[in-house]
Amino acid sequence: MLKKALRKIEQTIAWSRSKLGDKQFIFLSAVLVGISAAFAVIMLKAFAHWVFTFATYVSRILKLGFFNSFLPIIGILLTVFVIKKFLSGTIQKGTSQILYAVAKKASIIPRKQMYAQIITSSLTVGMGGSAGLESPIVITGAAFGSNYAQKYRLSYKDRTLLIGCGVAAGIAAAFNAPIAGVLFAIEVLLVDVSISAFTPIMIAAATGALVSVIVLDESILLSFKQQEDFNYHNIPFYAFLGVFTGLISIYYSRNFQRVEHFFSRLKLGSYKKALFGSTLLAILIYVFPTLFGEGYESIRILSESDPGQLLEDTLFSGFRNNSWVLLLFVGCTMMLKAFASGLTIGSGGNGGNFAPSLFLGSYVGFFFSKLINLIGLSKLPISNFTLVGMAGILSGLFHAPLTAIFLIAEITGGYNLMIPLMIVSSISFAISKRFEKHSMDVKNLAKKGHAFTSNKDANVLSTLDTNSIIQTDYLTVSPNENLDKLVDLISNSTQVVFPVVNLENELVGVVYFNDIKEIIFNTYRVKYTLIKEIMTAPKQIITPEDSMEVVMNKFEETKMAFLPVLKNNKYYGFISKSLVLEAYRTKLKSMTIE
Secondary structure, eight states, rough: HHHHHHOOOOOOOHHHHHSSOOOHHHHHHHHHHHOOOOHHHHHHHHHHHHHHHHHHHHHHTTOOOTTHHHHHHHHHHHHHHHHHSSSSOOOOOOOOHHHHHHHTTTTOOOOTTTHHHHHHHHHHHHHSSEEEHHHHHHHHHHHHHHHHHHHHOOOOOOOOOOOOOHHHHHHHHTTTOOOHHHHHHHIIOOBBBOGGGHHHHHHHHHHHHHHHHHHGGGSOOOOOOOOOOOOOOGHHHHHHHHHHHHHHHHHHHHHHHHHHHHHOOOOOHHHHHHHHHHHHHHHHHHHGGSSSSSSSEEOOOOOOOOGGGGTTTSTTTTGGOHHHHHHHHHHHHHHHHHHHHHHHHHHTOOSSSSHHHHHHHHHHHHHHHHHHHHHTOOOOOOOHHHHHHHHHHHHHTOOOOHHHHHHHHHHHHSTTTTTHHHHHHHHHHHHHHHSSSSSSHHHHHEEETTTOOSOOHHHHHHSSSSGGBBBBBOOOOOOTTHHHHHHHHTSSSOOSSSEEEETTTTTTEEEEEEEEEEEHHHHHHHHBBBBBHHHHHOOOBBTTTHHHHHHHHHHHHHTOOOEEEEEEEEEEEEEEEHHHHHHHHHHHHHHOOO
């Protein structure tokens, strides 16, 4: 029955494509991708919320303080089992894979990503793993967009655009924040987007948010109603919060990746690794129960009038009304979040860092403002600082200040905090960028030489293949030949640069036509001058393994129009700067989403 319905929908879409213009079909596709992404969000969020509610109920009714700690072990082990048995033993994690797919894989995302992320992240995060669902949501939305485009044979530009639609719809549905969804898709993931491409992305984001609001219980979404007025006298403290969140962003990023790296080098089987990591996580959750799952419930508690609720049903419940103990609890949780998330994902679980960044930000904002109040420096509005702190960490970790500003503005139900959001996000971004060149998700790509940044030129160059631009048909000369031979080659070819090679095909020098124009019109010198007497050593050497960014840097350094290429230390060919620029322009045109 379900297959019949799906076939009928596919036939209707195919019929629509034949009747609609290209632009109208993209608008329709944006709606459909938005709906698909929204339902993925609903499944994930509902399951995670149900497990959290169940675990909390069991812990309180049966007085089983260890129950919440035990669930993540089961969740991570089940995740590893599903990956090994049903997903070919591997699954890509993190939104960086979307960047890689857009730039290197012609926006082709494997079909299994349409369901793999939903299943694995719901097991990991739903059962208490200290990570977020937003990255899996974003990947799932991107996979829907890519595979939809493949199904209806859309172009690379349209595939990329629909990937952006899926991403925007996923974030919009997860937070009921359509503007943040659009900004995240454009600011973090898409290489280049023209103004006209905003329309489908906005349609998808609005669709995702609308479906989520209609179907999903509002209590499951992260939202805040209580908010104190903005007082401009607190601007210096917001500036200091921006510095603090920037430094904590760096701390989180580096320690999270240290934990991940530790597990990647750990010589244990996947189940043993999962058991080891999840057991350490269980210990952390037993002592600090707020590390369980996404942690959105504790964010709400911190932003409300009675944050002491956090200490209920913990080892510190006897200090519920002690502000200093609460501050210490929040501070310890804040510093341990990086390790909890690293253990969750590094040991084999699946999730992302979007929710942890909001969790961490709220704790940082609360800790900062509560400390200032307790020591008597000022009387700060703690709820405002708790909310604004989320924007600071999100901006610092993902290098996405606009997304951070508008996400928090949307989930707080107004724009009263716009000024402090802008102050904190921009300062946090500036500090994080100063010490971390790449955002958290891009850092791993950068290590592999696949970095995609806000530098559009570098992004485009990284997609070009050096081998495809090497010309191997250049005529060569020997160092011991007279200039007669060279003059003959010049007369019968269009070459302006000549490689000089020995009998072993080793490059010993280069002759540039512009350097010998005066000599070749002197008959005597042509007859009695050897090529080795007028050749010059190459200023730079290129290898086929060099990236195009490295190649362009060598062109800039030498100010040359041609550079020789060596393969296995033998002469192989030349690269022309003009051909590189032509390939760059062609690629840039193909990557611009209109």
